[in-house]
Amino acid sequence: MVSLQSKIQEFMSENIRVRFAPSPTGPLHIGGVRTALYNYLFAKKAGGKMILRIEDTDQTRFVPGAEQYIMEAFKWCGIQFDEGINEGGKYGPYRQSERKNMYADYVEQLLKSGNAYYAFDTAEELDTYRKAADTDKQTFIYNTESRKKLHNSLNMSEADVKKLIADGTPYVVRFLIPENTSVEMKDLIRGEISVKSETLDDKVLYKSDGMPTYHLANIVDDHLMKITHVIRGEEWLPSLPLHVLLYQAFGWNMPQFAHLPLLLKPDGNGKLSKRDGDRLGFPVFPLQWKDPKSGETSSGYRENGYYPAAFVNMLALLGWNPGSEQEIFSMDELIEAFSLERVGKSGSKFDPEKAKWFNHQYLIKKTDQEIAEEWIAWLKSEKQLEITADKALKIVGLIKERVQFVHELWNEAIFFIEAPESYDEKVVKKRWKAESPNQMESLAQQLETITDFTASAVDEKVKSWITDNELSMGAVMNALRLLLVGAPKGPHLGDIMEVIGKTESLSRIREGIHALQS
RNA sequence: GCUCCCAUCGUCUAGUCAGGUCAGGACGCCAGGUUUUCAUCCUGGUAACAGGGGUUCAAAUCCCCUUGGGAGUACCA
Secondary structure (H helix, E strand, O other): OOOHHHHHHHHHHHOOEEEEOOOOOOOOOHHHHHHHHHHHHHHHHOOOEEEEOEOOOOHHHOOOOHHHHHHHHHHHHOOOOOEEOOOEOOOOOOEHHHHHHHHHHHHHHHHHOOOEEEEOOOHHHHHHHHHHHHHOOOOOOOOOOHHHOOOEHHHOOHHHHHHHHHOOOOOEEEEOOOOOOEEEEEEOOOEEEEEEHHHOOOOEEEOOOOOEOHHHHHHHHHHHOOOOEEEEEHHHHHHHHHHHHHHHHHOOOOOEEEEEOOEEOOOOOOEOOHHHHHHHOOOOEOOOEEOOOOOOEEOEOOOOOOOHHHHHHHHHOOOEOOOOOOOOOOHHHHHHHOOHHHEOOOOEEOOHHHHHHHHHHHHHHOOHHHHHHHHHHHHHHHHOOOOOHHHHHHHHHHHHHHOOOHHHHHHHHHHHHOOOOOOOHHHHHHHOOOOHHHHHHHHHHHHHOOOOOOHHHHHHHHHHHHHHOOOOHHHHHHHHHHHHHOOOOOOOHHHHHHHHHHHHHHHHHHHHHHHHHO
16 A cells, blocks of 8 residues: 555655766866765655766866766766766756757846846956956955946947947856845755845856856756756855846746765865875875876775775765764665755865775675685786685685775785795894794794694694793794794784795795894 | 855764753774784773853753854856
């Protein structure tokens, strides 16, 4: 039995439509990934649709490869779009440059209804006004007051306007902010917001190159694509009044808005930027990116060894919390738990340490088998080294707890693969005594008698030898570790010897004795 | 400067909307325990309601001011 109420709810939620609308000007910042993630979680939870729209209205900022980067990044993260430049959909095209001719009609509509006007001020002129205002510690804004003295259709006869346009004079179309009103807005995260219209400026809607600006294209497309919820970064909050006014001018229903708090630098203040990553040594991009112009490479979470699930999990908890003490969430669990009400209002400083911790959690959750396979692949590509699956499995089982990333296994496992090339001086000083060479040789002879060289057999032999000779465990084991490992680290010695085998163990002991003699 | 937003441990945060548990958890850090070393692990500890005023029997929680922080202020998104 399905109740009417749940049917209504189902009907409503099927119509939930959200979009992520990046500009293809470079790699996607992790803040952008988080915004997309929240959109995705919100949509999936509601059974709605997630749309990818490319906002490429600024032809001068186009960066080759950026679009591909964005899609690859989301694929890696496990964020799937229902509609977009790749997926298609009945509200396309999903690239604004391909919608170019659709915007002119809407501009015309605004012009006719008196909500917009032509402006002929050149970029240079405006620049001069801004600079002049700046020296007076003022801000130049194109608004109620200043527009009366500027070069626009509000101050001209219709005939003059027509002539200028006919002559090919470059112009833009500006939105006419209404005078003396208060714009009332509602944000799902912040609540009611109110702004006086005279503090707003007459933003350009249509550029002289025939392309719409973000503001116009965004409203038109969100309307045409039937977007129900606009979830975007807080940097857009100051333009919300304009957008609200635009919807009103068109006479359209507004989507609901949610402005997400920003991701901040780990230290100091300010928005997280690419520079911070370089400076503090952590990636700010999901994937590695090579700038086609400068050739400069920026590191990515994927290339740094993060698991996509760990990355997504970490990002989700930065600004949102489930209200419980659970910290590890699969994508499905995130979808289930997510709600906009539990998104915080204040910015979050990004903590690289916690990011690593998340990866560690995901790593130790995997089976030894899975990690071993990843490590074998890593060894092959990074070290041109092949080891058997059996050996890799054993090593991984012994040391996985100590690493946060697969690539870190190497440092913890090198002694399983190579004999020590040097011996830690501090340990030599503390643990290598005059009697050590004879003791170790005697122990080696004992180990030589073991036929089945397993960890337990080795342990047993070593222990009985220590007891028989009335020696201390600490002194013997540490000296032995010095010969086998070369440093005061690593797992249980019996395990190490089993993995490297009898021949190698004995050879290391004897070579070590020899090396430490001189 | 102006407009808007925000404010709990070093960091992420619970608690704020419907005032009333020693302000809870996690990361980090420190100490102890386990161990043949290191790491893990276990136990414990460190540490916060920005300040001031109000309202109230009672304020982290509601109101105001101050301070601090952030964003925006383009023919960029």
